[in-house]
Amino acid sequence: MKQYTDLEYLKLSKFRRGLHKLAAFFLSIPRAIAGLFVKIGLFLKNAALAVGREIKDIFLTFKNGDWKTRLSFFIMGFGNLSRGQILRGVLFLLFQAVFIFFMVKPTGGLYWLSMLPSLGKEGPGKAYDPVYDTYVTAFNDNSFQILLYGVLTIFFIIACVITWRINVRQNKLAQQILDSGKPLKSGKDDLRSMVDDNFHKTLLALPLAGILIFTVMPIVFMILVAFTNYDGAHDGYTNALFTWVGLENINTMLGIGAGSKVYAATFGEILLWTLMWAFFATFTNYFLGMLVAMMINKKGIQFKKGWRTILVMTIAIPQFISLLYVSKMFAQNGMVNQFLQSIGVLKGLNYIPFLSKEWPARISVILINIWIGIPYVMLIATGILMNIPQDLYESAKIDGASGWKQYTKITLPYMLFITGPYLLTTFTSNMNNFNVIYLLTSGGPPNPTASSAAGSVGFTDLLITWLFKITTGAESQYYFASVIGILVFIVVAIISLVVYNLLPSVKNEEDFQ
Secondary structure, eight states: OOOOHHHHHHHHHHHHHHHHHHHHHHHHHHHHHHHHHHHHHHHHHHHHHHHHHHHHHHHHHHEEEEEEHHHHTTTTTHHHHHOOOOHHHHHHHHHHEEEEEESSTTTTTHHHHHHTTOOOOOEEEEEEETTTTEEEEEEHHHHHHHHHHHHHHHHHHHHHHHHHHHHHHHHHHHHHHTTTOOOOOOHHHHHHHHTTHHHHHHHHHHHHHHHHIIIIIIHHHHHHTTTTTOOOBBBSSSSSSOOOOOTHHHHHTTTTTOHHHHHHHHHHHHHHHHHHHHHHHHHHHHHHHHHHHHHHHHTTTHHHHHHHHHHHHHHHOOOHHHHHHHHHHHHHHHHHHHHHHHHSSSSSSOOOTTTTTTHHHHHHHHHHHHHHHHHHHHHHHHHHHHHHHHHHHHHHHHOOOOHHHHHHIIHHHHHHHHHHHHHHHHHHHHHHHHHHHHHHHOOOOOOOGTTTTTTTTBOOHHHHHHHEEEEESOOOOHHHHHHHHHHHHHHHHHHHHHHHHHHHHHGGGGGGG
16 A cells, blocks of 8 residues: 655545555555454463473472471461461461362262263163152252363363462561561451452452352353264253264364365354444444434533433343334234335235344344444443533634535544444444344244254344254254354454454554643
């Protein structure tokens, strides 16, 4: 792309300036992606160096430490107890005791780790019941439980390694403090620190544990399910065990290998529509909501609070009710088609396929989403518009700027700068907007070219609604749902990281200081 000086750029026509900006944007995307991979490489390099430094420090601590410090490598908390730090020592020792008990008990960590490679050795079978003198179903291994507790055990081992490292570091510091002639902190000092200097750590401990248990662990579990054959026919307990299948599911979804092109084509088609839907659902609401806010805030408009209240009523009514009602209105025999027939608009047509044909349905869900989304943007834009300095508009008027110029040079840049992160989060949330699509069309109308793919795919299905159908259908193919979840995460993560680094509010934060 040709580089222009500032003077050359100003001499360009508006059309060529727009083309130049558009080309610059698309050319910046590969650089942003390359920069992302460079950052990932630097992160991995720094992580490897950090691990090397930790290993070196552990070795030197054992080599230069006294007998109390060395014994603490094997009995956590021993050095703290022997040096008078009873509270720390008891906590470290208690954690180690709980860990050992969990690992060595008959159905403990070692058992779950040993079963993890196979996900179970014996599935359900028939066993003779002497009481009823008949054969009954005997349930044995549970693949789901093995995978879940196996992941939990791995997390517990990681937590134990981190705690052991803290224990070693604490003993090293305690030895250095005593060698320097200073006293160690007592248990009272530790408790006082927990509610004073380190109170932020105390407050964050419970939320952090909750995030690890209820967010990180389920994500890891979901990722692992993608490498199994976990479905309705292999639920892991009542009918059959499920096993590891490697990359087979990912290869099928991406069209790698023979006989898997249908899923790849279906995934590509739904991904394209999901991106199209997210784009229009985000920017139509954004610009129209901003327009409505500007119209209401304009001087001379009466009943401003009344107009805002009418729009906010859309938010107050639950979407479950309003969207289902709208879907019935636009059905083939719904109120809208009946009204159009009564006034003679259809002229021989039985109905307008608002939600029963491919493109009318797609256009309809986008337009109905405008009705739902405008009030949110209107409320956000109202607050921002009220905070734009009015002297900017007065100066522009003195210079002879038209209303369009004022909008493009003052209002829009200010709005984009403030709401850039909001636009990004709205775009990503629209990619996973389950309610609007499922309540309006349930993903329909049916897509005959994707009939052999799981989930009864429809033309308005997003990846999230397809995922839902795959898990709730007769086959309940959880492994495909997991693959879709991973791919959605990758797509959303790449878009979010690239766009975030291109946002004016990130690159030019000082412009609006």
